[in-house]
Amino acid sequence: xxxxxxxxxxxxxxxxxxxxxxxxxxxxxISAVCLILSLSLGILVALGRRSSNPLIWxxxxxYIQAIRSTPLLIQIYLxxxxxxxxxxxxxxxxxxxxxxxxLTIHTTPYMGEIxxxxxESVHRGQIEGALSVGMTPRQTxxxxxxxxxIANVVPPLLGQTAVLIKDTSLLSIIAVFELMGAGLRMFxxxxxxxxxxxxxxxxxxxxxxxxxxxxxxxxxxxxxxAWQEN
Amino acid sequence: MEWFxxxxxxxxxxxxxxxQGLWTTFKISIVAIFFGSILGFVLGVLKxxxxxxxxxxxxxxxxxxxxxxxxxxxxxxxxxxxxxxxSWLNFDSFTAAVVSLSLYTSSYVTEIVASAIFAVPTGQSExxxxxxxxxxxxxxxxxxxxxxxxxxxxxxxxxxxxxxxxAVLSVIGIAELTRQGxxxxxxxxxxxxxxxxxxxxxxxxxxxPVLRFSKWAETRFGSIGIxxx
Numbered sequence: 001x002x003x004x005x006x007x008x009x010x011x012x013x014x015x016x017x018x019x020x021x022x023x024x025x026x027x028x029x030i031s032a033v034c035l036i037l038s039l040s041l042g043i044l045v046a047l048g049r050r051s052s053n054p055l056i057w058x059x060x061x062x063y064i065q066a067i068r069s070t071p072l073l074i075q076i077y078l079x080x081x082x083x084x085x086x087x088x089x090x091x092x093x094x095x096x097x098x099x100x101x102x103l104t105i106h107t108t109p110y111m112g113e114i115x116x117x118x119x120e121s122v123h124r125g126q127i128e129g130a131l132s133v134g135m136t137p138r139q140t141x142x143x144x145x146x147x148x149x150i151a152n153v154v155p156p157l158l159g160q161t162a163v164l165i166k167d168t169s170l171l172s173i174i175a176v177f178e179l180m181g182a183g184l185r186m187f188x189x190x191x192x193x194x195x196x197x198x199x200x201x202x203x204x205x206x207x208x209x210x211x212x213x214x215x216x217x218x219x220x221x222x223x224x225x226a227w228q229e230n
Numbered sequence: 231m232e233w234f235x236x237x238x239x240x241x242x243x244x245x246x247x248x249x250q251g252l253w254t255t256f257k258i259s260i261v262a263i264f265f266g267s268i269l270g271f272v273l274g275v276l277k278x279x280x281x282x283x284x285x286x287x288x289x290x291x292x293x294x295x296x297x298x299x300x301x302x303x304x305x306x307x308x309x310x311x312x313x314x315x316x317s318w319l320n321f322d323s324f325t326a327a328v329v330s331l332s333l334y335t336s337s338y339v340t341e342i343v344a345s346a347i348f349a350v351p352t353g354q355s356e357x358x359x360x361x362x363x364x365x366x367x368x369x370x371x372x373x374x375x376x377x378x379x380x381x382x383x384x385x386x387x388x389x390x391x392x393x394x395x396x397a398v399l400s401v402i403g404i405a406e407l408t409r410q411g412x413x414x415x416x417x418x419x420x421x422x423x424x425x426x427x428x429x430x431x432x433x434x435x436x437x438x439p440v441l442r443f444s445k446w447a448e449t450r451f452g453s454i455g456i457x458x459x
Contacts, residue, residue: 069390069437070430071397073408078430081422162296169299173401180301193309201298201306208297 013195016186023182024203030100030178031165037104038164039157042111049116064109072170076102080174099171103164110160118153119145151222158215165207179203240421244414244428251410252432258324258399258406259392262331266392267385269332270339275369277340278347288340295337300395304330308402327399331392338388342454346377349454380454386444390437397433407432 005011045064048056067075079102084091093101122145130140172180183200187193277288295303307330311319321329350373358368400409411429415422 065438065441066430066434069441070433071394071408073397073400074426074430074433078423078426081426085423166299169301170398172301180299183302183305187309193305194313197302197305197310201302204298204302205294208293212293 007194008198009192009195012190012192013199016182016199019182019185020179020199020203023177023179024207026096026177026181027165027168027179027207030096030103030168030171030176031161033100034103034107034164034168035161037100038107038111041104041108042115045108045112046115046119049112050119060112064113067106067109072106072167073173075106076170076174079105095171095174095176099168099174099176103167103171106167107160107164110163111157114156114160115153117156118149121152122148154218154222155215158211158218162208162211165211166204169204179207237421237424240418240424241428244425247414248407248410248429248432251405251407252436254404254410255393255396255406255436258327258331258396258404259389261328262335262396263389263392265328265332266335267339269336271343273336273340274343274347275374277344292337292340295334300330300334301398301401303334304398304402306330307333323402323404326402327396327404331395331399334395335388335392338391339385342381342384342388343377346380346454347373349380350376379451382451383444383447383453386440386447390440390444393433393437393440 045060048060049064051057076099080095080098083093083098083101087093126144126148127140130144131137135143168176168178169180171178172184175181177185179200182203183196186199187196190196273288273291277285279285304326308321308323308326311321311326354372354376355368358372359365363371396404396406397408399406400412403409405413407429411425415425418425
């Protein structure tokens with residue numbers, strides 16, 4: 001086993017398993033909070049973007065384009081340094097809260113665009129058909145439009161969530177302790193690059209594998225293949 | 231008014247310095263998209279051949295690159311590769327940046343090329359086979375010309391992703407736009423917000439036209455329904 005020890009030293013990694021476990025938990029928690037916040041704000045952005053009032057949709061369009069054409073790292077820096085000046089209580093936010101705000105601001109437009117595309121993907125004929133067989137607008141929405149829109153929206157939303165989890169790694173640059181932060185701490189204490197960074201990558205891949213499994217499960221449920229129907 | 235003059239002074243002083251960074255960003259992103267596209271094109275075509283072990287191998291490669299953050303990949307290429315004791319893997323920071331970014335880009339391009347080829351109706355390849363073309367000829371003369379046209383809009387989006395990813399390279403000390411801005415902030419620590427906003431505007435003017443082009447190309451060449459983040 002000596003050769004394996006020289007390629008990848010499991011003993012040192014095992015000393016750091018608590019740090020990495022904490023990192024994984026923090027990454028998942030930060031991603032979950034950001035997901036909930038950006039989904040709810042994304043619904044508002046999607047609805048506002050569909051509004052006919054230029055005072056509502058124009059600023060939102062500017063917001064979406066501005067976020068999409070600047071790097072996340074710059075957005076994180078702007079919010080990290082700018083928030084204390086902008087908000088009266090900005091000084092009292094710790095770096096994790098700042099990071100969550102930055103990531104939410106970054107992810108909301110992407111979520112909004114996905115939701116908007118989902119709402120627009122339901123064919124007009126579906127709504128007209130539902131209304132013409134005597135459904136009320138409310139029944140049309142709950143029984144016809146939303147089921148189809150949700151089925152269309154969930155796969156890209158899961159993809160965006162995977163991106164969100166990867167994006168949390170950039171928060172390590174403003175000293176948030178998450179998975180990447182765990183790798184950086186191990187590297188700064190042991191100065192062995194291979195074990196620190198490969199372990200980090202493996203942990204991210206484990207989270208990604210969980211996401212893949214989940215998305216397969218959801219798509220089977222939503223796809224409703226013939227033998228599942230009853 | 232004095233405030234305005236002061237800020238104008240900063241813009242005046244910093245613009246050449248930041249443009250130098252933008253030039254490095256441009257160089258790295260062009261080289262990375264070039265090599266990434268070549269690698270991605272080859273892998274994408276190989277993936278559509280549907281040879282069992284090869285397809286599995288390519289899918290694993292894609293999952294590895296799509297499942298981990300670019301920051302981790304950069305650290306692995308820059309810090310872990312030299313420890314293999316192979317002399318040509320001992321990259322300097324610029325090479326490490328280009329190599330990691332090219333690999334990252336190739337994961338997107340592979341998926342785009344593969345889905346564009348799958349989006350060409352099967353009747354096209356069946357028809358070309360039935361008039362006596364070999365499989366290679368069918369790819370060369372019938373399928374690829376149609377598929378490559380459809381890759382143009384998503385490739386523009388990938389280019390924007392590459393440009394935005396170059397900001398991360400500042401952590402290994404490449405003097406690109408973000409890094410130049412950080413250096414400028416060390417010189418003028420009172421204007422952090424202003425300098426970062428300036429950098430954001432530089433990035434915006436670089437990326438926004440490309441995003442616009444992607445949207446226009448989608449109306450011109452059609453969408454293959456691939457979703458890029």
